Amino acid sequence: MEKLVQELKEKLRPKIRPISWAGDKLILLDQRLLPFETRYIEARTVAEVADAIREMKVRGAPAIGITAAFGMVIALIEKKPRSIDEALKVLEQAKNTLAKTRPTAVNLFWALDRMYNKAVESASKTASVNELLQDLEEEAKRIFEEELEAEIRMGIYGAEFLENGDTVLTICNAGGLATGTGIGTATAPIYIATALGKQVSVIAPETRPWQQGARLTVYELMQNGIRTTLIADTAVGLVMYKKLVNVVMVGADRILLDGHVFNKIGTLNEAVLAHEFGIPFYVLAPTSTIDTKSKVEEVKIEERDPDEVRTVRTSQGPVYVTVKDVPVFNPVFDVTPPKYVTGIITEKGVAIQPLHKNLRRLLNLT
Numbered sequence: 502m503e504k505l506v507q508e509l510k511e512k513l514r515p516k517i518r519p520i521s522w523a524g525d526k527l528i529l530l531d532q533r534l535l536p537f538e539t540r541y542i543e544a545r546t547v548a549e550v551a552d553a554i555r556e557m558k559v560r561g562a563p564a565i566g567i568t569a570a571f572g573m574v575i576a577l578i579e580k581k582p583r584s585i586d587e588a589l590k591v592l593e594q595a596k597n598t599l600a601k602t603r604p605t606a607v608n609l610f611w612a613l614d615r616m617y618n619k620a621v622e623s624a625s626k627t628a629s630v631n632e633l634l635q636d637l638e639e640e641a642k643r644i645f646e647e648e649l650e651a652e653i654r655m656g657i658y659g660a661e662f663l664e665n666g667d668t669v670l671t672i673c674n675a676g677g678l679a680t681g682t683g684i685g686t687a688t689a690p691i692y693i694a695t696a697l698g699k700q701v702s703v704i705a706p707e708t709r710p711w712q713q714g715a716r717l718t719v720y721e722l723m724q725n726g727i728r729t730t731l732i733a734d735t736a737v738g739l740v741m742y743k744k745l746v747n748v749v750m751v752g753a754d755r756i757l758l759d760g761h762v763f764n765k766i767g768t769l770n771e772a773v774l775a776h777e778f779g780i781p782f783y784v785l786a787p788t789s790t791i792d793t794k795s796k797v798e799e800v801k802i803e804e805r806d807p808d809e810v811r812t813v814r815t816s817q818g819p820v821y822v823t824v825k826d827v828p829v830f831n832p833v834f835d836v837t838p839p840k841y842v843t844g845i846i847t848e849k850g851v852a853i854q855p856l857h858k859n860l861r862r863l864l865n866l867t
């Protein structure tokens with residue numbers, strides 16, 4: 502596995518770099534404008550990093566975690582603390598600011614906790630703020646590299662469930678744009694299977710309201726030569742009914758130890774329909790997406806700006822498609838009960854049913 506991971510890591514380095522670290526700032530691909538415009542923005546302050554996450558200039562659970570990790574490094578560069586104690590206070594404030602940007606993707610909180618804990622560990626060994634800064638920069642880079650390797654491992658495990666000629670139904674964008682580093686999570690098996698010589702196609706629902714499918718997944722897969730068909734979200738039932746789908750593969754923003762999966766709104770619809778039509782439904786995520794503490798009723802499902810539903814994003818910017826002041830309910834994630842999930846594919850292996858037991862086994866928690 503290790504030899505294959507390293508070989509594929511070089512072969513599959515992304516053409517599109519949604520997140521780049523430039524030593525003292527982040528360079529981010531503004532995903533609100535894709536596929537119509539490729540515009541990069543710079544984030545040099547904690548406030549700018551927080552804005553980039555909150556406004557979905559960068560989005561996707563792993564990408565949000567990586568961005569926040571570098572946001573902690575930027576905090577020290579921006580505030581220039583004169584002592585270790587002051588540095589830890591700066592980092593605690595940055596952690597609190599970044600934690601308020603979006604509530605559902607657990608990778609954000611996992612990355613912030615990991616960076617802060619690293620800072621505390623480093624502060625116990627040095628009085629030098631510069632050494633602390635270097636340690637944190639190395640930790641953020643490690644998170645970035647670990648994510649890419651995790652995606653390749655997920656891809657290798659997931660490719661085992663793909664036959665030559667298969668069509669995969671996905672949702673939203675759980676590709677390299679959503680992880681910031683490489684081949685994505687739900688799309689990783691597609692890239693690996695293709696690299697290993699299998700012909701695999703994708704059906705991508707547009708994924709209203711933010712259109713991650715129509716604007717990001719289609720863009721990314723076509724750039725990488727993957728046969729892709731765009732459908733309206735309302736067509737997911739018919740494509741399964743007509744046997745046009747062999748397997749469903751989706752990403753995740755938070756997976757609980759009992760197997761509940763929080764992911765883009767519409768995932769539950771696909772999961773229930775796949776269960777009805779006897780189609781395997783796989784969730785792909787790094788173990789940094791597994792929340793070992795929360796209960797399903799404790800997880801906040803993000804609700805966003807009503808105008809996201811009232812408009813569609815076009816090459817001319819958002820255009821209203823309804824009455825401008827119509828009341829809107831805009832939850833951007835839903836929760837899929839474990840019974841609808843065939844398996845959860847991570848970089849550490851695949852958890853099949855019963856998920857509540859096999860997830861613990863995967864994480865060595867039994």
Ligand SMILES: CSC[C@H]1O[C@H](OP(=O)(O)O)[C@H](O)[C@@H]1O
Nearest residue numbers: 560561562673675679752753765
């Ligand atoms: C591998 S990305 C996981 C997850 O993040 C996306 O949400 P958003 O675009 O709102 O950040 C989507 O739910 C993906 O499945």
